[in-house]
Amino acid sequence: MNGRRIRSYFVAFAKGYIRNPIGLFFTLIFPIILILIFGAVFANAGSSVVPLYVENLDHDSPASVAFLSALNDTGAVQVYVISPTAGNLSAYLAKNSETAGLLIPDGFESALVAKTPVDVVVFTNPAAASQAGIVIGAVQGVESAFNLKEAGGSVVVSSSYLNVGSRIFTYIDYLIPGLIGFSILTSPMFSMVNISSTWKRDKLFRQLSLTPLTRAEWLTAAMIWYVLLAIVAALVMIFVGRTVFGAHVSVVPWMFPFLVAGPVLFVSVGLLAGSVSKTPETAAVIGNVILFPMMFLSGTFFPVSGFPQYLQTVAHVLPLYYVIDGLNDGILFGNSVGALRDLVIVLIVAAVLFAAAVSVFSWRED
Amino acid sequence: MTAAVVVKNLVKTYGAVRAVDGIDFTIETGEVFAFLGPNGAGKTTTVEILEGIRPSTSGEVSVLGKDPWKDARQLQQRIGVIPQDFHFFPKLKPREAIDLYSGLFGVPSRATELLDRVELPDKDEALFENLSGGQKQKLGLALALVNDPQLCFLDEPTTGLDPRARRAIWAVIRGLKAEGRTVFLTTHYLEEAQLLADRIAIINLGHIIAAGTPKDIIQRYGRPERLQIVGDPAMVEPLRRQVGLPVEVQDGSVSVELHAKGDALKVLSWVDSSGYRYSSFSTAQDTLEDVFIRLVGASDHSAMDIAPEGDAA
Numbered sequence: 001m002n003g004r005r006i007r008s009y010f011v012a013f014a015k016g017y018i019r020n021p022i023g024l025f026f027t028l029i030f031p032i033i034l035i036l037i038f039g040a041v042f043a044n045a046g047s048s049v050v051p052l053y054v055e056n057l058d059h060d061s062p063a064s065v066a067f068l069s070a071l072n073d074t075g076a077v078q079v080y081v082i083s084p085t086a087g088n089l090s091a092y093l094a095k096n097s098e099t100a101g102l103l104i105p106d107g108f109e110s111a112l113v114a115k116t117p118v119d120v121v122v123f124t125n126p127a128a129a130s131q132a133g134i135v136i137g138a139v140q141g142v143e144s145a146f147n148l149k150e151a152g153g154s155v156v157v158s159s160s161y162l163n164v165g166s167r168i169f170t171y172i173d174y175l176i177p178g179l180i181g182f183s184i185l186t187s188p189m190f191s192m193v194n195i196s197s198t199w200k201r202d203k204l205f206r207q208l209s210l211t212p213l214t215r216a217e218w219l220t221a222a223m224i225w226y227v228l229l230a231i232v233a234a235l236v237m238i239f240v241g242r243t244v245f246g247a248h249v250s251v252v253p254w255m256f257p258f259l260v261a262g263p264v265l266f267v268s269v270g271l272l273a274g275s276v277s278k279t280p281e282t283a284a285v286i287g288n289v290i291l292f293p294m295m296f297l298s299g300t301f302f303p304v305s306g307f308p309q310y311l312q313t314v315a316h317v318l319p320l321y322y323v324i325d326g327l328n329d330g331i332l333f334g335n336s337v338g339a340l341r342d343l344v345i346v347l348i349v350a351a352v353l354f355a356a357a358v359s360v361f362s363w364r365e366d
Numbered sequence: 367m368t369a370a371v372v373v374k375n376l377v378k379t380y381g382a383v384r385a386v387d388g389i390d391f392t393i394e395t396g397e398v399f400a401f402l403g404p405n406g407a408g409k410t411t412t413v414e415i416l417e418g419i420r421p422s423t424s425g426e427v428s429v430l431g432k433d434p435w436k437d438a439r440q441l442q443q444r445i446g447v448i449p450q451d452f453h454f455f456p457k458l459k460p461r462e463a464i465d466l467y468s469g470l471f472g473v474p475s476r477a478t479e480l481l482d483r484v485e486l487p488d489k490d491e492a493l494f495e496n497l498s499g500g501q502k503q504k505l506g507l508a509l510a511l512v513n514d515p516q517l518c519f520l521d522e523p524t525t526g527l528d529p530r531a532r533r534a535i536w537a538v539i540r541g542l543k544a545e546g547r548t549v550f551l552t553t554h555y556l557e558e559a560q561l562l563a564d565r566i567a568i569i570n571l572g573h574i575i576a577a578g579t580p581k582d583i584i585q586r587y588g589r590p591e592r593l594q595i596v597g598d599p600a601m602v603e604p605l606r607r608q609v610g611l612p613v614e615v616q617d618g619s620v621s622v623e624l625h626a627k628g629d630a631l632k633v634l635s636w637v638d639s640s641g642y643r644y645s646s647f648s649t650a651q652d653t654l655e656d657v658f659i660r661l662v663g664a665s666d667h668s669a670m671d672i673a674p675e676g677d678a679a
Binding site for chain 1: 417419438439442443447449451452453454455456457458462463465466467468469470471472493
């Protein structure tokens with residue numbers, strides 16, 4: 001390793017990158033566009049109230065009305081009572097594309113009085129998992145209160161509701177660490193996929209192999225550049241998130257280890273993908289095959305904890321998950337232990353992939 | 367003189383294809399050595415083995431006393447290379463490219479001097495991707511000289527260039543020789559080799575089929591000098607009887623092989639007095655190109671006899 005050579009090559013590499021508008025667009029502008037789009041679309045996601053359509057077959061008995069009123073008071077759902085003559089509730093929901101319904105059976109009040117079990121039926125749409133969760137939670141809460149009251153007990157334990165981290169988080173707060181992770185993935189990986197395949201075709205590696213620059217020096221210079229880009233992109237995204245959407249995110253020391261280790265990891269992934277491809281076209285396809293699952297399953301746009309179990313299992317295999325989880329731990333939750341655990345995983349994966357990439361990637365010909 | 371390059375029984379195979387099939391040659395220090403051959407003859411494979419970017423299959427190779435594959439890093443400091451179809455980073459300007467190379471080689475940048483030397487205008491706005499083919503090659507040549515090399519490998523440096531750019535590159539090559547550097551030049555322009563090279567080797571189908579100075583090769587493999595008379599073809603028979611030399615009709619004119627100094631005079635005085643109509647005459651000698659085409663043609667045929675698939679290599 002020779003500092004002078006790394007510096008010389010770094011300067012040339014940075015110039016090449018800056019003079020290519022497409023690369024800069026994907027590094028700096030594209031994540032901002034994503035913040036603006038997703039931020040605008042989900043601006044109210046944190047405070048939305050789920051509409052709950054109710055068919056009351058208990059003839060508006062005082063108990064059933066009290067039950068619905070208690071549901072409304074949770075603030076989580078907005079009750080809309082539909083006429084029992086409107087027909088089958090499930091069909092009504094489907095016909096009107098509504099996601100949640102509640103059926104109060106005939107004899108609800110008499111069952112309460114008689115203290116015999118009675119079921120209310122909750123309809124939810126599995127495709128709207130988070131809304132289903134809200135509805136079920138609200139109904140169960142009201143049921144417990146009713147059961148307790150009817151059983152003659154008094155409330156001993158209750159809970160008040162706060163969001164995790166004892167701060168109120170909006171969607172944009174989750175989105176920004178996710179998009180920082182996303183930019184850590186995309187620009188180093190796609191640049192490397194592109195470089196390692198097209199430079200081979202254009203014989204630029206052969207050209208470099210005629211100079212004293214070593215592969216390790218070449219990679220080091222490139223990685224320094226991508227680390228700098230990742231830091232700049234992260235700062236810009238935090239700035240935009242705060243100023244445009246009032247996001248509760250700030251620059252914390254814990255994000256920097258990920259801004260260094262992340263690009264190292266994804267430079268290696270890109271180099272591997274590019275090295276095993278015969279043509280730039282194949283390389284681009286492999287790059288996309290790697291990108292898409294990582295983009296959607298690693299918690300970039302939606303928290304992984306909201307995924308079904310099997311998808312969570314998949315997410316835990318993807319390296320980007322640990323980058324984003326670590327950024328969340330650092331930026332949102334101030335959870336150093338969690339961030340450190342994620343960082344260790346990222347470093348181990350980065351070291352393994354880096355070694356693999358260096359061994360697969362060759363400058364000289366056969 | 368010590369040899370700059372020694373190659374003994376060099377073989378390079380790709381699967382079943384023998385791209386280079388047991389060649390030997392030596393390049394003396396300070397000479398311009400031209401390596402000629404049709405496309406696919408094994409020129410570039412040989413050069414790349416000498417440059418240390420491709421391993422050989424077998425045989426001995428010594429470049430400035432080193433094994434180019436094993437000692438590539440030491441050799442890099444002493445050799446300069448323009449690869450075939452030279453490419454560079456598209457977004458760099460020529461001066462920046464030279465600065466980069468100087469930084470990598472750890473030498474002070476002589477960008478102005480080198481750009482002057484290859485007659486590349488020092489235009490600040492021109493990125494590599496916007497340079498013409500000739501300007502790109504000139505930059506390649508400048509880069510090859512950054513480390514002040516003892517030995518330069520120029521792999522088809524003028525292919526596809528216009529005559530002016532080609533002449534500019536020839537001037538640089540002559541300058542290299544004048545400074546005592548050794549030049550290994552591959553080309554398929556025969557006139558280029560004839561003009562620049564001290565010695566030539568012709569390679570075809572992985573074999574060297576002729577080697578020596580351009581003059582030697584023409585003398586050894588070329589046909590004798592000829593007198594060509596543009597005139598009545600009916601003179602062929604009487605002329606042959608009269609002067610006792612091979613006479614034939616070639617490209618519409620009467621062609622007489624000259625074997626001795628006075629032959630031309632003898633032929634002309636007979637034609638003049640014979641009454642056969644003629645308009646002009648000239649003497650002709652085989653060029654390197656004539657020899658090259660005949661040699662390559664002949665070796666293609668003999669190779670075809672032995673191995674019908676050989677010419678695909």
